[in-house]
Amino acid sequence: MTTGYVFHPEYLWHDTGTSAGLLPADPTAGVQPAVHVENPDAKRRVHELIHACGLLGELMVIEPRRATVAELTRVHTPAYVQHIKTQSDLRGGGGDAGDGFSPVGHGSYDIARLAAGGLIELVTAAAHGDITNGYALVRPPGHHATANQGMGFCLFNNIAVAARHAQAELGLARVAVVDWDAHHGNGTQAIFNDDPSVLTISLHQAGCFPPDSGWTHENGTGDGTGYALNVPLPPGSGHAAYLNAIHQVVLPALDRFAPDLILLANGFDANVFDPLARQMLTAASYREMTRLLVSAADQLCHGRLIAAHEGGYSPFYTPYCALAFLEELTGTTTHVTDPLAAVVAGYTAEPFLPHQCEVIAAAAQLVERIS
Ligand SMILES: Cc1nn(C)c(C)c1/N=N/c1ccc(/C=C/C(=O)NO)cc1
Numbered sequence: 001m002t003t004g005y006v007f008h009p010e011y012l013w014h015d016t017g018t019s020a021g022l023l024p025a026d027p028t029a030g031v032q033p034a035v036h037v038e039n040p041d042a043k044r045r046v047h048e049l050i051h052a053c054g055l056l057g058e059l060m061v062i063e064p065r066r067a068t069v070a071e072l073t074r075v076h077t078p079a080y081v082q083h084i085k086t087q088s089d090l091r092g093g094g095g096d097a098g099d100g101f102s103p104v105g106h107g108s109y110d111i112a113r114l115a116a117g118g119l120i121e122l123v124t125a126a127a128h129g130d131i132t133n134g135y136a137l138v139r140p141p142g143h144h145a146t147a148n149q150g151m152g153f154c155l156f157n158n159i160a161v162a163a164r165h166a167q168a169e170l171g172l173a174r175v176a177v178v179d180w181d182a183h184h185g186n187g188t189q190a191i192f193n194d195d196p197s198v199l200t201i202s203l204h205q206a207g208c209f210p211p212d213s214g215w216t217h218e219n220g221t222g223d224g225t226g227y228a229l230n231v232p233l234p235p236g237s238g239h240a241a242y243l244n245a246i247h248q249v250v251l252p253a254l255d256r257f258a259p260d261l262i263l264l265a266n267g268f269d270a271n272v273f274d275p276l277a278r279q280m281l282t283a284a285s286y287r288e289m290t291r292l293l294v295s296a297a298d299q300l301c302h303g304r305l306i307a308a309h310e311g312g313y314s315p316f317y318t319p320y321c322a323l324a325f326l327e328e329l330t331g332t333t334t335h336v337t338d339p340l341a342a343v344v345a346g347y348t349a350e351p352f353l354p355h356q357c358e359v360i361a362a363a364a365q366l367v368e369r370i371s
């Protein structure tokens, strides 16, 4: 069993500039400059930990390439692709992808193409049998980007571009996208909303971002009715709620859909230390969730599970969540364990939130619409 790995230094050169974390700085209005929350640090530290603990040597490193405009426009409008290029060409950066919170630095167009191209290379390697599964540690993230709008730090929807490539070039007709980033995978859902060949399943903190998005009743449209599932978990949801959602919604949906490929929008921002959400997952949670998804991929599609890094903003804790994920993906263990396990054990005593059961049960009911 071989796990592919995509990383490239250019991913760290996507410049999200200074801001007050999320918002552009505005000193006279009292909005002090600070490093942007979507900065290279957490992702750099993930790569460094993977290398320092020796796991890199267990992975098949796959070189990314830049997605072509033709590959991008399977998902995005030509005008939007051009918009990103225009913003990226601005000398001195300072561009935006469309919602005012998605910085486009000078040269970010080519870096975002390299992120989407990294996913394309990974799914290609899986389809050719060179790897069983894989992980693309890419930046900028993608799951909020719709066909014609950048959003939530996302420029091109890396997962969606890879899904369409898998269908068009690799003979993988049925693609399932599981998104356990803390925020709703609205872009991926919108891109495939009327398409029954791509099942999207998003587990996220209810109403966190985008605002008023990702409710259970968002279940696909037209021919795609039934092929979008949402589990909007209340703030404070942790291990028990997420594992229940995986067992009661994700696994039954994958069984019914019988995908040729499973793509994972792999955000780690549902971890207990993340600044942009209020969920309470720990590294152990990601380990267990990954184990279940690897097992489903083995049963359903020859182990073909390809993950794209999305959110995850805690520089010190994201690496341990990513390492736990990657150990399960590769079926190996390293000498590194979560040094904060004892700390988090103290305060991830997850409150039982009755609403969690209702949300999970409502989504579980919709699974039978998948045929
Ligand atoms: C709404 C709103 N209004 N305003 C003024 C601002 C600053 C708003 N939120 N921006 C956000 C909030 C959260 C994210 C998370 C992205 C992620 O991690 N995705 O996976 C992105 C942008």
Ligand SMILES: [Zn+2]
Residues within 6 Å of the ligand: 181, 182, 183, 267, 269, 310, 311, 312
């Ligand atoms: Zn997120």
